[in-house]
């Protein structure tokens with residue numbers, strides 16, 4: 001079959017493009033008529049398209065594309081190419097559109113979003129970072145305006161009000177993480193009015209493969225701090241001096257400890273003659289008891305260890321005590337005082353959600369990326385998404401050279417630097433992709449030593465990075481960067497204003513060099529794709545060594561080759577071995593993804609049960625009735641004192657508190673459990689079966705437990721001056737929350753990572 005025909009049909013295994021291609025001439029035919037309309041008439045025309053349900057029928061789809069094209073032409077001075085309209089139609093059908101770098105995905109995504117919005121749908125356009133969310137929303141705003149569609153964006157800095165306003169627009173641009181954090185915070189509200197994110201409807205995901213595959217299992221985390229309890233060092237010193245049997249007695253099972261009369265005297269004296277049982281000050285005795293408990297009943301290296309200046313609990317029996325990652329605050333502080341370590345931040349993970357679960361909340365999803373076909377299987381398996389491979393607007397003339405393989409890292413580096421020097425002589429811009437920031441720094445030093453002035457991209461600021469990348473096509477530029485996914489700025493030859501374009505085109509365009517192949521061919525493709533944009537000339541080449549992690553970790557054989565004097569291995573068998581190693585790495589990543597997903601499915605089911613229950617308590621005005629609190633005698637007495645409404649509100653707060661508290665603990669338990677599983681995995685049992693075997697029964701009593709605890713707290717509730725103080729019965733929401741993402745591994749110590757970050761304060765405190 002001729003290549004041109006194949007292009008029109010689409011790739012095997014991908015969405016058939018024929019139904020879309022057939023409409024292109026009809027769309028073009030509407031163009032002249034639409035040019036006659038003034039702006040208001042064009043907007044009206046767009047709004048008229050909203051008078052029907054999704055999906056668009058043939059005629060309406062033609063009109064939508066034609067109106068969208070005209071709106072973009074007028075407002076951005078960019079008339080969407082046919083291929084962009086194919087992308088729009090694929091997105092409207094809920095597919096992932098594979099469109100090469102620089103083909104104008106931003107505009108295609110916006111026109112599809114507008115198409116959904118005109119039919120009354122709420123669209124979330126998910127970007128990889130804040131900078132792109134804001135940039136794309138602002139950039140596309142004139143098109144949306146002309147189509148009568150409202151658009152908003154949020155970033156980490158947005159206040160609650162700004163978020164609410166942005167989410168109330170027809171189309172909202174947000175980084176995946178920010179959206180996830182809002183969803184997590186919304187799950188903890190105690191008043192419906194505090195929620196900011198509307199129910200999920202349509203998600204269009206930019207850099208879809210990065211988000212849906214590479215980041216899929218990354219948990220977004222909401223952590224909270226309880227009120228910190230100051231460690232009472234003086235009290236710890238006092239109890240340290242007490243003698244067993246003389247000053248205190250331990251009950252038979254070692255569960256309780258009590259001061260003897262002599263002990264009471266000794267403590268009162270040490271405290272300067274206070275009365276421990278005084279009715280006026282009841283705060284001292286509990287402190288003494290906590291210190292005593294910490295000193296006598298909790299033994300170092302039995303119940304806890306002190307590591308890195310922190311008290312860490314030892315789990316006596318996984319599954320029960322593992323519910324606690326720390327003792328209740330007072331006791332934790334007392335042990336810290338006993339061990340003379342700093343008081344820890346009382347942070348804990350309140351809830352988390354993976355990127356994959358977040359995206360799957362949307363009944364309709366789609367996305368765009370330059371590299372989707374390589375993960376088509378995963379997109380189908382995990383998201384029920386099909387890939388539409390959109391042909392490029394102009395043929396790709398980039399030359400992709402074969403991989404150059406070297407015996408050692410040094411030889412690889414020498415070869416790359418030599419090549420860079422050679423290419424640079426003509427002023428040809430060079431972009432070098434590395435595996436990580438450290439490697440970028442080292443390589444940059446080598447290049448500078450060789451007299452090549454280069455820019456290194458490792459700023460943590462997305463906006464700065466975007467402006468550096470935008471200039472990477474300037475005459476003579478040498479740019480070193482880590483992974484290119486989500487950089488979001490295309491590299492124009494001759495600089496961002498293309499002032500010097502002709503000169504750079506004459507040199508041969510951008511020369512892309514990879515300092516090692518990535519763990520997936522898709523990432524290689526993303527780097528290559530930076531050259532050859534919109535039919536530009538360009539080249540790409542990768543340099544690999546037998547020392548590279550990819551080879552060392554995944555190649556079946558790494559010895560027995562022959563090299564040239566420069567250390568190059570030219571035998572094709574060894575070059576195939578590099579491809580093989582990459583496929584092994586890809587397979588492993590897929591297995592990890594699959595595994596994590598299987599774990600998460602169970603967690604998601606359990607979370608949904610809790611959330612459904614929570615919703616009933618939150619939205620029903622019968623929180624008290626729902627959990628049976630109104631059947632308590634105490635209920636009637638309280639109603640008489642403060643009235644129905646206040647009692648219902650208190651009952652709701654109490655119930656929500658116990659549900660959330662229970663979920664936080666259960667979540668911690670599941671993390672612990674999953675961590676423990678890999679040990680059993682070594683025992684050759686199926687880890688997932690093991691996980692389910694423990695996780696399912698523990699959850700069985702979840703709701704009953706939460707209800708019982710709520711009833712208990714409710715019983716203790718007292719009215720004072722016509723008010724009910726729920727904090728008096730232990731209902732305390734976290735005094736502060738913060739959010740972060742974790743790059744998690746299913747068989748690594750996820751919780752350790754979380755706690756490490758909490759303690760390191762890597763999270764950002766929320767403003768609201």
Ligand SMILES: Nc1ncnc2c1ncn2[C@@H]1O[C@H](COP(=O)(O)OP(=O)(O)OP(=O)(O)O)[C@@H](O)[C@H]1O
Pocket residue numbers: 078079080081084099100101102103104105106107370488489490491
């Ligand atoms: N129809 C068009 N006519 C002219 N220029 C266009 C058109 N569509 C997009 N462009 C321009 O092409 C450039 C690339 O667009 P965009 O950044 O959306 O590409 P992309 O496909 O998202 O690339 P990347 O993979 O780098 O994210 C932009 O400068 C944009 O203004």
